Every structure is written in structure tokens, then in C-alpha cells.
Amino acid sequence: MAIETTDSPIDTRISLGRAIPGQGMTTDPDNPSPWEKPPEYTELGEAAEYILGYLLEEETYLAVMEVIANGTPLMDITQGLLFKGFTEGKWNPDLMMLLAEPVCYILLAFAERADIDAVIYSGEKEDEEDEAAVFNTKLNMEKLNRFKKTSKVPAGALPKEIEKQLENLPAPNLLDKPEEPERIDDSLLGRV
Numbered sequence: 001m002a003i004e005t006t007d008s009p010i011d012t013r014i015s016l017g018r019a020i021p022g023q024g025m026t027t028d029p030d031n032p033s034p035w036e037k038p039p040e041y042t043e044l045g046e047a048a049e050y051i052l053g054y055l056l057e058e059e060t061y062l063a064v065m066e067v068i069a070n071g072t073p074l075m076d077i078t079q080g081l082l083f084k085g086f087t088e089g090k091w092n093p094d095l096m097m098l099l100a101e102p103v104c105y106i107l108l109a110f111a112e113r114a115d116i117d118a119v120i121y122s123g124e125k126e127d128e129e130d131e132a133a134v135f136n137t138k139l140n141m142e143k144l145n146r147f148k149k150t151s152k153v154p155a156g157a158l159p160k161e162i163e164k165q166l167e168n169l170p171a172p173n174l175l176d177k178p179e180e181p182e183r184i185d186d187s188l189l190g191r192v
Helices: 044-056 057-071 074-087 093-113 122-134 143-148 161-168
Strands: 002-005 012-015
Touching: 044 057, 044 074, 044 093, 044 161, 057 074, 057 093, 074 093, 093 161
Parallel strands: none
Antiparallel strands: 002 012
């Protein structure tokens, strides 16, 4: 934290490395950022189709499935995908919020196809334990696991076209990874 002072005791400024209020209004109007332009998608169905197409690209699909298999919560993946699309000018913040549920269901359908026990949100297991303690009930974990295995994406949560595409989606084999190109170490320690 840098403290800037002047000769006057009243004019003390503290700079925390943040933007100055109003600084966003000083950007060049001839060269706006992608999120400052009209969004590419304005309809929920069109945007969901775009996301599904992006997720079905082979490289993206394998990476997302690996992340889900490693236990990353689906809502964290959803948040990252949607914020990336917003910063690229694909949709506005309102549509981004509306897309959260369908995108999470798409990821859940991917996990079901691959027979992966997906984590929906961070702290899910702790919430289940807390709920059992609050209601003084003893959860039968076997029943809970059976319910998780048989639960499906609710009807009507996704547009019909996307549901049809997801039904025809082949189950992935995460063991068949594409070969990674040889990496060249450009670090200073790699040159020793």
C-alpha cells in the first residue's frame, strides 16, 4: 500500500492499486472492449447451443471430463465457462445468469454418460452432514448413493434440441487421451 502525501494535511491520498472512480468511463469509444459491445447471443436457446457445441469439441470435451472426474464442482466449471463467454462478448450479464442452470445440467449429463459421480457445488458433502445433524436423522449412505446414481437431468431443464444431442452423445473413455505434444522447457532452470 503506497501512501501519497502533499504539503497540505487535508490532501492525503491512499492508492491501493485499484482503478480510480470513473476510470471505466475514460476508455476509447472507438475501440471498446468485447463486453462493451452488443452481445453475440441474446436468446437462451441459441447461447445454450453455442456452449454445447463448444463443450463437444474434442479437446474441450476431454479437458472438461478430466476436470469433472478430478472432483471439481460443476458450478465452478459453469461459472468459469459463462464468465469467459461474457468477457468475449458472447452474452450480457443477464443472459449469463440465465445460462447457469442449463450449462450445469449439460455438464451433469456429460458426467452421467461417463459414469462419473459429479460434485455439484463446493461444500456439498459438508452440507449433507450438517443437514443430518440438524434434523437428528441418520442418513443411509447406500440409499443416498443409489439416488445419486439414478438421478437424471429433470425434464424441461434443457431445450429439446440439446436433450436430443445429449442422448446421442457417446460415452467417453477417459483412458484414451490424445497424445500431448512434446513440451520444450523455456524456463531458466531448463537451460542449465
